[in-house]
Amino acid sequence: xxxxxxxxxxxxxxxxxxxxxxxxxDPLLLDKATRQQCIEVLIxxxxxxxxxxxxxxxxEKTISRDTQEIRRKNALTPSMEFAQETIGELVLRAxxxxxxxxxxxxxxDSSTSEKAQSEFLAWRVFRDLVDKLQTLGFLPxxxxxxxxxxxxxVLEKDDDSLEGVKKMISEVELVAKETGTxxxxxxxxxxxxxxxxxxxxxxxxxxxxxxxxxxxxxNQEVKNGQ
Numbered sequence: 001x002x003x004x005x006x007x008x009x010x011x012x013x014x015x016x017x018x019x020x021x022x023x024x025x026d027p028l029l030l031d032k033a034t035r036q037q038c039i040e041v042l043i044x045x046x047x048x049x050x051x052x053x054x055x056x057x058x059x060e061k062t063i064s065r066d067t068q069e070i071r072r073k074n075a076l077t078p079s080m081e082f083a084q085e086t087i088g089e090l091v092l093r094a095x096x097x098x099x100x101x102x103x104x105x106x107x108x109d110s111s112t113s114e115k116a117q118s119e120f121l122a123w124r125v126f127r128d129l130v131d132k133l134q135t136l137g138f139l140p141x142x143x144x145x146x147x148x149x150x151x152x153x154v155l156e157k158d159d160d161s162l163e164g165v166k167k168m169i170s171e172v173e174l175v176a177k178e179t180g181t182x183x184x185x186x187x188x189x190x191x192x193x194x195x196x197x198x199x200x201x202x203x204x205x206x207x208x209x210x211x212x213x214x215x216x217x218x219n220q221e222v223k224n225g226q
Contacts, residue, residue: 013037020055027056036066043067084168087138091171094129098122126178139172140189169193
């Protein structure tokens, strides 16, 4: 929903910019929100502050204040959920690009050089993906490193966190197998992580059971007091 709203706003801003360029719209009549939406689009197209000021008939100080507000509005707060979603999208897009390149390499219409180039680029996409996952801590830089470190603070939180960790471990294993980097050391690490998750799941169940029991006891005590 949020992405659709963003696309609609961008489309509306592009229409306003077109109207300004054609003379159908006076930029001085734009409200602040619309002006800032136009600035976001124009900055993405490479416009400088002086160019923005001239097009929108505003001072460079006003443009500067607008860009600062835009940066604050688009600021992100680091979180494990955001990291997981971003890495998931990164892996998904890498697979899509690699698959497209492999299809091109297998195409009967492709020349020998195009097929060779496509195969090379498909491999490079996966190689760069592994490098990025290693940099972010989702894959080990060395066999001795513990890939579970990134999950440490979520292991004993709740069922959703544990399920998220399971999916991430499966993703690591799948990517490693697809890129030919899966080895015995990584297999052992994954086994250790799965064992930690099982232990965390048992701990979580015990905690939940204890809370239920305590709640029952409290309710019973209230009834007895009545």
